Amino acid sequence: AQSVTQLDSQVPVFEEAPVELRCNYSSSVSVYLFWYVQYPNQGLQLLLKYLSGSTLVKGINGFEAEFNKSQTSFHLRKPSVHISDTAEYFCAVSDIDNQGGKLIFGQGTELSVKP
Amino acid sequence: KAGVTQTPRYLIKTRGQQVTLSCSPISGHRSVSWYQQTPGQGLQFLFEYFSETQRNKGNFPGRFSGRQFSNSRSEMNVSTLELGDSALYLCASSLGVTFSTDTQYFGPGTRLTVL
Numbered sequence: 001a002q003s004v005t006q007l008d009s010q011v012p013v014f015e016e017a018p019v020e021l022r023c024n025y026s027s028s029v030s031v032y033l034f035w036y037v038q039y040p041n042q043g044l045q046l047l048l049k050y051l052s053g054s055t056l057v058k059g060i061n062g063f064e065a066e067f068n069k070s071q072t073s074f075h076l077r078k079p080s081v082h083i084s085d086t087a088e089y090f091c092a093v094s095d096i097d098n099q100g101g102k103l104i105f106g107q108g109t110e111l112s113v114k115p
Numbered sequence: 116k117a118g119v120t121q122t123p124r125y126l127i128k129t130r131g132q133q134v135t136l137s138c139s140p141i142s143g144h145r146s147v148s149w150y151q152q153t154p155g156q157g158l159q160f161l162f163e164y165f166s167e168t169q170r171n172k173g174n175f176p177g178r179f180s181g182r183q184f185s186n187s188r189s190e191m192n193v194s195t196l197e198l199g200d201s202a203l204y205l206c207a208s209s210l211g212v213t214f215s216t217d218t219q220y221f222g223p224g225t226r227l228t229v230l
Contacts, residue, residue, distance in 0.1 A: 043221035101163030
């Protein structure tokens with residue numbers, strides 16, 4: 001079975017500062033990795049995903065993530081955050097044996113960007 | 116292209132009642148997944164439908180059921196509601212080409228409150 005751990009439940013940061021949201025996963029099979037963002041009272045929006053190839057993945061809104069197989073991590077980074085980045089961020093995995101549409105999510109990290 | 120739509124957006128029910136939630140996927144998408152989001156348990160996979168067939172199911176009691184119609188629209192039903200069923204129910208649609216790697220597009224959710 002797979003599991004996802006987001007190491008920080010809340011991350012406060014000042015505007016224009018860099019940020020890293022940490023995600024570790026556990027799985028006995030190969031996985032695909034995703035980061036989603038959820039703004040207040042909205043559904044989830046995909047930021048980026050890692051399927052194969054280059055371990056550095058670039059997504060929307062200036063976010064990027066790096067897949068590290070040896071450390072089973074997929075940390076999300078942004079070099080300079082904006083107030084509008086305030087939201088909840090979810091890391092998720094899907095395994096190669098996925099029989100249909102099942103994502104395993106972490107508990108989420110609340111990013112709070114202060115002026 | 117219109118996104119995933121869910122109706123109703125908000126719902127208030129009392130214990131013991133049943134409820135039906137509806138999800139219309141993005142045009143051309145054949146896979147619909149349902150998730151329950153609560154503060155305590157986070158995002159949990161309920162089930163997934165593809166071409167009117169349930170392909171995958173999470174660890175929820177039999178009170179939770181769903182179906183998919185020939186136009187890919189999906190409904191989920193919860194019978195004999197309990198207080199713990201209060202949650203945001205999210206629907207996600209995807210093309211259904213490769214389940215492990217497909218991007219899932221989420222709707223805004225239905226907020227169910229059980230009194």
